[in-house]
Amino acid sequence: MLEEPLRTIRVRFDARADSYDSSAMHRALAHEVASFVDPGHGSAVLDVATGTGLVLRALARRCPDRELQLSGIDISPGMLEVARRRLPRATLTVGDAAALPFATDSFDLVTCAAALHLLPDVATMAEESARVLRSGGRAVTATFVDSDPGRHGGPNPDRARFDSLDKVAVALGPSGLRLVRHRTFRYGMDAVLVAEWTCSG
Template sequence: MEKQQKIISMFNEISKTYDITNRVLSFGVDKSWRRMACDLAYKFYDKNSIEIIADVACGTGDMCEYWQKRANKNKIDVKTIHGIDPSSGMLDVAKQKLPQFSFTLSSATNLPFEDESVDIISISYGIRNVIDRIDAFKEFRRVLKPNGLLVILEFTKNEKDDFRSKLREFYMKKILPKIGGLVSKNYEAYQYLPDSIDNFLSAKMMRDELQEIGFITKYQKSFSFDISTLLISQKV
């Protein structure tokens, strides 16, 4: 099977246990990463009325929910929140949990939007799984309005060799695959996670790649032992 299709099938297989496994593996702190991403993006965008937020690789829809909750909290009117994902299993869970949002079965490289029509695109823990990453970044640029924002949450490759990094490596490579496998009953999927991070970019490499495509990064921060990185980049 083709590599991209294999990844999508893997997410179909773990879709039913994805949410619970996620909470266990991140000790629930992914919630604060998501909240922070939405709040900062709303602050940078600085508009109290937004037409479209697209959450790409939306999976079971968590980010869509955060965009709505944080909009309410920040008194921002968002007309449409739209989730996109190529895994039918993940989207089935999202649709059942969050019937108030629109969802489309599609890839990051083929978004169901007109040119320059989207205000904010988010992709959380998704871009690592997109094989044609450069094509996806170009597609994000196509659909974003001028000055639109791209919000990326991702596990980026470690560049340091200090004690914190060793601790992080130990957790990601030795503990996480075992717990993930146990909760989801799919050991292969949770071995894929640290392997895919090793094969991915560092935060700096991703920022440079985005710059070449026409995004300038307004904000970059790694948190929780640098396990997770938030990038907020603007279409220029």
């Protein structure tokens, strides 16, 4: 049985599943992340908290000839049902980001876009991401620096936990992930920090 924080997240996003893709900002952010990561040919990619698979779908469109192995995990079955309809070739799993059901050294790239502030246990999620990454693998996060309160239902203190490189680095640091590069994506009043991290050892 799911613990209460995860159950609440599941119920919330199951209810949003059919309308989530109507967000132009989230679609644009997925395209930005796909443009930023530039995976190599044949890369195994895991999108954590994938939702409706927007990042995976953007990667599939951007890199149609790279034979990417696309996987996603999310706590919401409803969101994943949409993802399966939109990208049937991806491997999609209902599960907890803090307990990834994948073998060690399974992926070349792990992404997590606009979701860190939703996760109850970011430290363990980061450890799990580092565990499943192969040697030389990369993790990419996208976190809100500023957000439009009209679009997102008012100020969100959880987003403020990850609204700078320093804050994200503190959250990910114990896992061994270290910053490589970053840029800021802007969409109206939203600003999202997109950052790449590698394991230090």
